[in-house]
């Protein structure tokens with residue numbers, strides 16, 4: 001076991017079963033990500049990037065894997081409660097579909113991870129909301145925001161708790177290039193400042209240049 | 225959690241309001257039925273306590289509320305007067321009461337037949353606010369006590385008009401009523417107003433302050449004449465003891481003198497007896513309001529369950545962000561408790577409204593809304609709300625985050 005690894009995945013398979021039809025999506029993935037590494041994953045639509053990220057984020061359980069270690073700790077076989085705790089304490093997730101809570105304000109959405117850890121949510125939430133350019137609509141409900149604004153809110157929510165592992169699923173997919181650059185700067189700043197491990201999925205080749213490493217996926221496998 | 229629960233509830237204002245209203249109606253039913261029973265019993269008891277006596281003598285039946293008729297005979301009364309110790313009779317006064325019924329102010333009233341000579345014992349410190357405590361009735365009583373007999377053949381059941389006329393004349397002085405201030409106000413009665421009781425026309429001759437044992441008094445002797453052809457029977461007795469006696473001990477002495485069909489109790493126990501008599505009715509009312517309340521909590525269950533189904537995706541998000549199963553159950557419970565807390569508040573408000581309405585329609589009823597019952601309502605509301613959230617909460621806790629997130 002290597003203590004330098006934040007992510008250590010071996011022999012990962014995943015098959016979705018939908019109305020009795022099995023659809024294999026991931027075919028034996030091996031992935032090691034060092035602590036503090038900024039990894040970008042690229043690949044065509046439908047190749048399984050989101051599926052992989054959901055498994056790394058403990059949102060989805062893989063159908064088969066030899067190992068799935070986060071920060072040196074084996075996650076396979078952990079109970080629901082323990083997985084939930086790891087998600088809460090250690091992982092920040094920018095979902096492809098934002099997944100903001102529609103009934104509460106942007107500010108409260110962003111503050112949520114802090115509250116779930118029992119931490120006070122004061123100045124830092126407002127600072128972060130300002131930093132992602134949502135200062136003017138912190139009190140609005142997500143439904144009243146544009147796609148790009150929602151995306152920035154989702155990013156703010158993922159990073160507010162300064163998680164050791166940040167998983168971002170196309171965090172700039174809905175942003176113009178100026179905003180995309182801003183978001184990327186935010187992510188790489190956090191990465192630099194806090195030594196976070198970042199796994200980011202993107203279609204944008206330009207964003208990939210900031211990464212320590214770029215992996216390309218095709219049909220559920222990494223390709224060279 | 226509170227913020228999220230609140231946000232969910234305010235997101236569906238109408239639905240939240242409706243289910244709170246459902247609980248409110250259930251709580252109101254419970255409060256009002258309790259308050260009505262408790263209030264009426266307390267009021268009856270309070271009035272009974274106003275009589276200047278220490279003991280009550282009742283027929284030994286289980287239920288003292290629905291007593292009817294006058295089971296005690298002249299021999300009982302004689303016997304009560306005679307019970308003695310070395311210093312003489314125990315009873316300073318034996319006070320017979322003959323119960324009848326009268327329809328006044330739109331409601332059945334219990335008619336207290338009492339000896340006009342003993343009205344002082346019923347009045348106590350209360351004032352006569354209008355008229356007199358019987359007047360001509362005393363003439364009638366003297367007439368009865370002097371042994372004058374009614375024109376026997378002229379009783380109300382016999383045929384001849386002359387005989388009926390003679391009977392009416394014999395009875396005329398005795399047809400007097402004394403009522404209390406509350407009944408006078410509610411029925412807008414005045415002195416001289418006429419009231420039909422068992423085929424005879426009584427006149428209101430006096431009004432006394434509220435708080436006396438009966439709302440309507442008639443001369444005992446008149447009621448006996450009309451109902452049991454003058455037989456000296458009674459429905460119950462109050463006994464005013466010689467001042468040197470200890471009531472409980474005296475009650476024992478009296479009780480030993482009578483068989484099992486007579487019950488001698490301390491007047492102070494009367495409230496207890498009333499409540500015991502009412503226990504079965506109370507049970508019924510408790511059961512029916514509980515059923516109503518249970519239905520209301522099913523409503524909460526459905527509401528919270530619907531929220532869980534509708535918010536599957538949001539619950540999945542929460543779970544993905546690290547909210548534990550317990551946290552999701554708690555969210556459902558908090559939502560339900562908020563609804564039912566609102567329901568309790570609505571219920572209490574409705575209960576006050578219902579009381580106003582009841583008193584408006586039936587001004588002689590007393591609805592006691594007590595802090596004890598409010599406390600019970602809060603407890604039941606919170607507990608019922610929490611319980612009805614358990615199943616929806618369990619459903620929420622079981623959600624698989626990946627599936628929930630892909631839920632549209």
Ligand SMILES: Nc1ncnc2c1ncn2[C@@H]1O[C@H](COP(=O)(O)OP(=O)(O)OP(=O)(O)O)[C@@H](O)[C@H]1O
Pocket residue numbers: 016017018023025043044045046047048049050051052096630
């Ligand atoms: N919940 C699901 N149930 C069944 N099949 C699924 C589910 N989620 C994804 N799939 C299938 O798995 C495959 C991979 O999906 P995935 O979302 O991982 O792709 P992706 O690489 O993220 O694509 P994109 O770039 O469009 O986001 C797709 O063919 C998709 O149809």
Ligand SMILES: [Mg+2]
Pocket residue numbers: 049050051096169
């Ligand atoms: Mg995807």
